[in-house]
Amino acid sequence: MDSRADNFPVIRVLIVDDNPTVRAAVALILEDENDLSTCGEACDIADALKQCEALQPDLALVDLSLRGEDGLDLVKRFRLCAPSMRLVVFSLHDEPFHIDGAREAGAHGYVIKSEDPQYVLDCMRRVMAGENRFPQRSLQ
Numbered sequence: 237m238d239s240r241a242d243n244f245p246v247i248r249v250l251i252v253d254d255n256p257t258v259r260a261a262v263a264l265i266l267e268d269e270n271d272l273s274t275c276g277e278a279c280d281i282a283d284a285l286k287q288c289e290a291l292q293p294d295l296a297l298v299d300l301s302l303r304g305e306d307g308l309d310l311v312k313r314f315r316l317c318a319p320s321m322r323l324v325v326f327s328l329h330d331e332p333f334h335i336d337g338a339r340e341a342g343a344h345g346y347v348i349k350s351e352d353p354q355y356v357l358d359c360m361r362r363v364m365a366g367e368n369r370f371p372q373r374s375l376q
Contacts, residue, residue: 247364248275250293252284252310253326254303258349262297262326265353272360279303281310288318295364298343300327300334308341315342322363326356335370345369 249272251259256279263274276291278284280303288296296314300307311323324345325338338346345363347356348371359369 245271247272247295247360248291248293249273249360250276250278250284250287250291250296252278252296252302252307253299254279254301255299258299262356265357269357272357281305281313284310285313285317288314288321292318293321295322295324295360297324297326297347297360300325300329300338308337311338311341311343324360324363324369330371339368339370346371 249266251262251274253259253262259277259279263277266272266274275293276287278287284296284298287293298307298310298314302310307325307327311325314321314323323343324347325343326347326349327334328349330348330350335346345359345368347359347369362369
């Protein structure tokens with residue numbers, strides 16, 4: 237984690253989504269936070285892996301659908317190449333199958349894109365504090 241001028245720890249977030257509008261919206265939301273900042277953005281698995289290696293983020297916010305690629309594959313790869321990085325899946329899908337798949341792939345949290353932005357921020361903070369955060373819709 238980095239620190240801002242007031243020595244407040246800053247959680248560095250890598251946003252992985254194939255939709256540039258979603259990436260920009262999340263980055264804009266993070267811009268107003270003292271303890272969260274966007275360190276990079278990626279639109280597919282290859283770009284995400286490069287960004288992860290170069291930037292070493294604290295947390296990745298990962299969409300399930302990445303231009304025909306499976307975001308869960310990325311979650312699994314992140315767990316291997318960056319085991320200390322915390323992972324939150326950020327998806328339109330609210331079905332238990334997807335939520336449980338994210339948990340099984342190694343994600344630490346799951347947020348449905350229709351949630352309030354404050355909920356998304358809270359989830360990221362709680363995941364960074366060591367909690368696992370999954371919706372009640374999960375089968376597990």
